[in-house]
Amino acid sequence: GQQLNQSPQSMFIQEGEDVSMNCTSSSIFNTWLWYKQDPGEGPVLLIALYKAGELTSNGRLTAQFGITRKDSFLNISASIPSDVGIYFCAGAPRFGNEKLTFGTGTRLTIIP
Amino acid sequence: SQTIHQWPATLVQPVGSPLSLECTVEGTSNPNLYWYRQAAGRGLQLLFYSVGIGQISSEVPQNLSASRPQDRQFILSSKKLLLSDSGFYLCAWSGTRGRTNEKLFFGSGTQLSVL
Numbered sequence: 292g293q294q295l296n297q298s299p300q301s302m303f304i305q306e307g308e309d310v311s312m313n314c315t316s317s318s319i320f321n322t323w324l325w326y327k328q329d330p331g332e333g334p335v336l337l338i339a340l341y342k343a344g345e346l347t348s349n350g351r352l353t354a355q356f357g358i359t360r361k362d363s364f365l366n367i368s369a370s371i372p373s374d375v376g377i378y379f380c381a382g383a384p385r386f387g388n389e390k391l392t393f394g395t396g397t398r399l400t401i402i403p
Numbered sequence: 404s405q406t407i408h409q410w411p412a413t414l415v416q417p418v419g420s421p422l423s424l425e426c427t428v429e430g431t432s433n434p435n436l437y438w439y440r441q442a443a444g445r446g447l448q449l450l451f452y453s454v455g456i457g458q459i460s461s462e463v464p465q466n467l468s469a470s471r472p473q474d475r476q477f478i479l480s481s482k483k484l485l486l487s488d489s490g491f492y493l494c495a496w497s498g499t500r501g502r503t504n505e506k507l508f509f510g511s512g513t514q515l516s517v518l
Contacts, residue, residue, distance in 0.1 A: 324506050333409075333493050333509030334447075379447070383505070390462075391507060395446040 297380050297394030305402050310367040312397045314380035323363035324381040324391070325354050334379055338365070367399075375401050405430035409494045409510030416517055422467075422481040424513050426494030429475065434496040436477040437507065438469055441491040453477060489517045 297314045304310060314323070322341055326334035338349050340356035340363060347354055351368045363382070367374055380394040409426045416422060428434050438450040449462045451469035459469050466485050470478045477494060491514050495507040 322505070326509075331512070331514065333495075333512045336506055336508065339506050381507075390449060390452065391505075393447045398444075 295380060295382060295392050295394040297397055299397055300395065301398040301400065303400045303402055304370055306370060306372060308370055310370055310374070310399060311364065312378060312380075313362060313364045314382070314394045315362040316382055316392070317361075318384060319360040320363075320382035321360070321385045322383040322391075323354070323356050325352075325363070325365050326379045326381065328377045328379065328396075330376070337378075370399075370401060372401055375399055405496075405508065407494060407496055407508060407510045409513060411513060412511065413514045414516070416484050416515065418486055418517055419483050422479070422484050422488070422515070424479040424492055424494075424515075426477045426479075426510055427475055428496045431475070431496070431498060433474060434498060435505075436471060437495040437497075438467075438477065438479045439493040439495060439509075441493060441512075443490070447493070451479070484517045486517050489515055491515075 294317045295314050324339050325337045327337050328334040337352055338347050338354040343356055343360050344358050345356040353366045355364045357363055363380055377396045377398050379396050381391045383389055383391045406429045435454050437452045439447045440450055441447050451459055451461055453459050453471040456471055456474055467481050491512050493512045494510040497505040497507050
């Protein structure tokens with residue numbers, strides 16, 4: 292099956308810094324999704340991407356569907372304390388009977 | 404609007420006891436339903452999914468089973484829990500019947516501790 296490599300595994304940043312994380316897949320995806328999970332909660336969908344090269348924003352968050360269709364990127368600008376959590380990428384290939392594959396997550400910690 | 408309810412939020416069970424976790428979705432019809440498990444600090448592992456009433460697909464062999472007695476109800480069960488069943492269990496749904504490669508919407512999760 293597909294494999295997703297998400298990096299970095301963890302990030303320690305100061306409030307106000309920008310954040311970048313990415314996911315790469317071993318095969319071509321038609322859908323890229325980015326989720327955020329707060330402690331003890333279920334993941335919440337942040338951004339959905341459906342076209343190669345697509346750039347979509349949600350407030351301070353911006354995600355891009357890589358041109359090769361094998362990668363995606365998430366940027367957070369001017370981080371704030373509520374950005375703390377685990378960010379997951381997820382992707383799916385073209386065919387309807389394939390399930391989403393999730394990355395292993397990037398844990399974001401903000402240093403006071 | 405669509406909502407997903409999952410309960411209980413926390414559960415502590417002895418080894419060998421049965422398990423029943425329930426998930427219901429409101430505001431949509433014919434959803435695809437999913438059970439995921441998440442070990443502490445780890446990623447999401449798909450356990451079961453269902454594209455319709457009575458239709459269950461298992462992704463990994465394990466001590467658990469799933470059932471879908473109604474269109475918007477998904478139940479995760481075990482007859483005898485093992486220590487290794489501990490984890491954070493998440494129910495999720497997606498919108499287009501039969502298509503399992505769409506965006507998922509997750510419940511708030513159940514933290515299961517088997518002691």
